[in-house]
Amino acid sequence: MKKKLKAIASYVTALGAGMIVVSSCVTDPDSSGLEYMPDMYRSPAVEPYVDYGHIQGKEVEKYKTQQSALRPPHRTIPYRGTDSLEVAMMLPYHRKASKAANVTHGLYEAEGWTLSDSVDTEYKKAKTDKNPIQLTAENVDAVLDRGEKIYASKCQHCHGENGEGKGPMVESGAYAGVPNYKNLTDLGDGQVFYSIYYGKGAMGAHSMILNKKEIWTLVHYVNQFRFDDYGDFSEDSEATSDEMGAEGIEEESTEEEGAEQESTEQE
Numbered sequence: 449m450k451k452k453l454k455a456i457a458s459y460v461t462a463l464g465a466g467m468i469v470v471s472s473c474v475t476d477p478d479s480s481g482l483e484y485m486p487d488m489y490r491s492p493a494v495e496p497y498v499d500y501g502h503i504q505g506k507e508v509e510k511y512k513t514q515q516s517a518l519r520p521p522h523r524t525i526p527y528r529g530t531d532s533l534e535v536a537m538m539l540p541y542h543r544k545a546s547k548a549a550n551v552t553h554g555l556y557e558a559e560g561w562t563l564s565d566s567v568d569t570e571y572k573k574a575k576t577d578k579n580p581i582q583l584t585a586e587n588v589d590a591v592l593d594r595g596e597k598i599y600a601s602k603c604q605h606c607h608g609e610n611g612e613g614k615g616p617m618v619e620s621g622a623y624a625g626v627p628n629y630k631n632l633t634d635l636g637d638g639q640v641f642y643s644i645y646y647g648k649g650a651m652g653a654h655s656m657i658l659n660k661k662e663i664w665t666l667v668h669y670v671n672q673f674r675f676d677d678y679g680d681f682s683e684d685s686e687a688t689s690d691e692m693g694a695e696g697i698e699e700e701s702t703e704e705e706g707a708e709q710e711s712t713e714q715e
């Protein structure tokens with residue numbers, strides 16, 4: 449009796465195994481065969497921007513026509529990573545826009561902009577703001593390369609490839625009043641940042657298309673038009689540490705210090 453049961457059990461097992469093997473065989477070489485747990489072969493797609501309207505194999509018509517990614521809550525900012533310099537760059541800019549920025553640059557308080565109660569005090573105060581990205585012999589090429597890329601896509605059409613204020617927009621006669629960076633040696637780094645961030649005169653604000661890190665990178669890039677030898681770390685360079693932003697190049701200040709410096713400025 450026991451023997452018979454054992455025999456039946458092994459028959460059933462063999463048959464079952466055989467069925468599994470046979471049923472898994474399909475002619476299409478790209479097919480995974482019979483899927484016992486389809487979700488493990490194909491995880492249900494979560495498509496942030498394109499929604500095909502499929503939920504667990506069922507088609508849901510109404511999802512096909514709407515974007516599934518939700519807008520982040522108003523006034524939230526990205527905050528990720530552990531590098532304190534990077535993180536500090538994500539925090540809001542501590543300087544308020546000019547009192548007139550609503551009229552001149554469309555920065556309305558109702559849309560979340562904070563305007564100061566003066567037209568230019570914040571801009572004047574920005575003169576001494578330091579660039580948290582310190583230029584060193586090691587990072588200078590990377591920073592200026594990155595700056596060049598952003599400049600080419602967002603600034604060059606007005607300011608020109610060499611920064612003399614003769615970009616294609618100006619050459620075409622469509623636009624005027626773009627300064628030559630060479631004549632802007634009196635501006636502090638923080639003012640360059642401020643003007644790119646909130647705009648100035650006929651130049652629009654760029655804070656909605658560039659983040660703070662990108663703007664501070666541009667400040668370095670613009671500086672190499674403003675000052676001869678800026679970013680030249682070779683021995684015979686005449687550039688002074690003052691022109692290189694931050695605390696100067698002699699001080700072996702680390703990135704962390706740079707970030708701390710910015711967070712204290714925000715208080």
Ligand code: HEC
Pocket residue numbers: 599602603604605606607617623624625626627632635639640643644648649650651652654666670
């Ligand atoms: C639509 C044309 C235009 C674009 C695009 C533009 N600018 Fe300007 N920029 C101007 C004009 C015009 C001025 C002069 C503003 C004034 O002083 O009234 C100016 C002024 C400046 C100044 C001097 C600010 C100051 O405080 O005096 C800097 C620095 C500057 N731009 C950098 C940039 C950078 C970097 C970009 C790219 C992110 C950029 N600009 C994009 C037209 C433009």
